[in-house]
Amino acid sequence: MTKRLIVLRHAQAEPLTDGSDHERSLTPEGRDQARAAGAALASDGVVPDHVACSTALRARQTFELVAQALPHSPSADYERDLYGADVSTALELITRTDPEVETLLVVGHNPTMAQLVAAFMPDEPLDSFPTAGLAVIDLEVEWLYAAPGTGAVRLLT
Template sequence: MKILGLFRHAKSDWQDPRARDFDRPLNDRGRKGAAIMGRHIRDHGVQWDRVIASPAIRCAETIEIACEASGRPVAVNWDRRIYLASSATLADLLRETEGDPRSVLMVGHNPGLEDLIFDLVPDDGSSPLRDVVEVKFPTAAYAVLELNIDRWADLSDKCARLVHLTRPRDLDPQLGPASF
């Protein structure tokens, strides 16, 4: 069995219309969400053997703030292919994972992360949290999937169970959509 974590970047700032999408930083709400989620990821207890992430500014800031809040620095493998990648591209990246670590945390963007959940988790009632993702996988959401595979190279559709899902608003209602 392999464990896959998916962590969507926190809320980004859209105020500078001249900024390239790749260069958008986090806004205040995003910084708060990244910090609270960093502590949650630490407390959830999965030890991530490998962290791979989009190098977009909002992802880098999400990781930096989450690590600072959790008190746990991590080594990150930055991969430009994650930036705005499709589910198929993300799955290919996972299949290429070297060294076959037990657990991988991927930090990236929607719709790719959300679609990856839909591709990996069957819509048969075996993962009730999948229904929550169907509504929305919001910024700074964190999901954990258990994959019924022995090697990352064996990753295939419908091989996973979604066993954990937390959104910032689950930990602090002020980080929910109604408060802003």
């Protein structure tokens, strides 16, 4: 294995009523989901050393709760481009990751996170990728060359 990519869909958020979709907060259940995702990563020994997180409040809150369960806090970049990104944009962001990073966690939104995971699973259907869904992709290449077909997926939740 050369690099490890963790894909995390943000946890359950409050429904959009008034205000901005970008500022929707996690529900109490979403907070529990995020904590469980962090515990799953920690118990599996998959700990990111860097995070690329959407700037949306629900994604930031998800990452903060996940990080509480980790043995150390990874460095993080908050990426506006992950909010509303398509798979190509997410992949471009991944390919720009510092080569020193061994394990990258990407925290974003559906449908992009599900489509990103599915792109690495061409022979298997991805039936669903729920809120706080986690996938670990063991890449066979450096970040610069990350693309569908360059890694094996393991779903954690």
